Amino acid sequence: MTVCTGNICRSPMAEIVLRDRFEAAGLGDSVVVDSSGVSDEEHGNPVDRRARTVLAEHGYATGGGHHARQVTAADVASRDLVLAMTSRHARSLWDLAEQSEPVIRMYRSFDPAAQELREDELDIADPWYGGPHDFEVCLAQIEAAADGVVDFVRNELGVSSGA
Template identity: 55%
Template sequence: MTYRITVVCTGNICRSPMAEWVLRERFEAAGLGDRVAVDSAGTTAWEEGNPVDPRTIAAMHRHGHTGDYAQHRARVFDKRWFADRDLVLAADHGHYTVLRRLAGVPEAKDRIRMIRSFDPAGLKGDALAIDDPWYGDDSDFDRTYAEITGAADGIVDHVRGQLEA
């Protein structure tokens, strides 16, 4: 059985692909790479088909990641995906709300979580949101990276527990 995760932001060119790549690396490092599949999508079609924002790639490189990120193309989350996703991770409250509306049924809604809800700092309310770095500069992309990596090990631990249950 493959545990399937989709990370969701607005356009699928900044936050969600960054989280996808970080999580893939963390699952590989945890020895779970062959049991967990991670992808990403957006809640809107604004960027559909576009490559990732180059500032996202630059942030990944600044933090020591060497993956080939040029193949990414933005896509829109399809509500039919709930049928085979075990976890859907929202970058901010707006995405969370859209996903819950798309989910419809309680079983699907239960699989939607905020990315930062897995941060061991026990964040609540507005602190759970990962702000969109698109309007900012390199420091905003670095903040996004820090927020994602702050939650990444908690996500890995959660999934490990699910796989062992």
């Protein structure tokens, strides 16, 4: 599960990119990817039109079935991997974790180029208040970490890259 603030920009963009990458890796039937937000402010809303536009421009199928929703403690406890878009989101997820011991990671920590960054520097840029360039930057950060997420999950599943 990918998690951002309102679940209309970063986390659904990451969800769409990851689904595409898992499908390309032959893991589309083995891995479920979803998204949510730490806030309920956008509850029920679709993916932001600017996010849909940049995804489509980069060849991703955006579909129309997404409805923003707020993450719950049950979500956190039931997921094998929860990917926070920012350190603030990660803190909110740990607060929800209660007695469970979920695997919560910063999404961008899977970007090989970001390995030297401190956790507080791993935030995926929030494009909400920006223009098309900000959505491009956000998508580039998401794409840069996506293969690392796929490799991590493949390893957790015990599946070789040739499978």
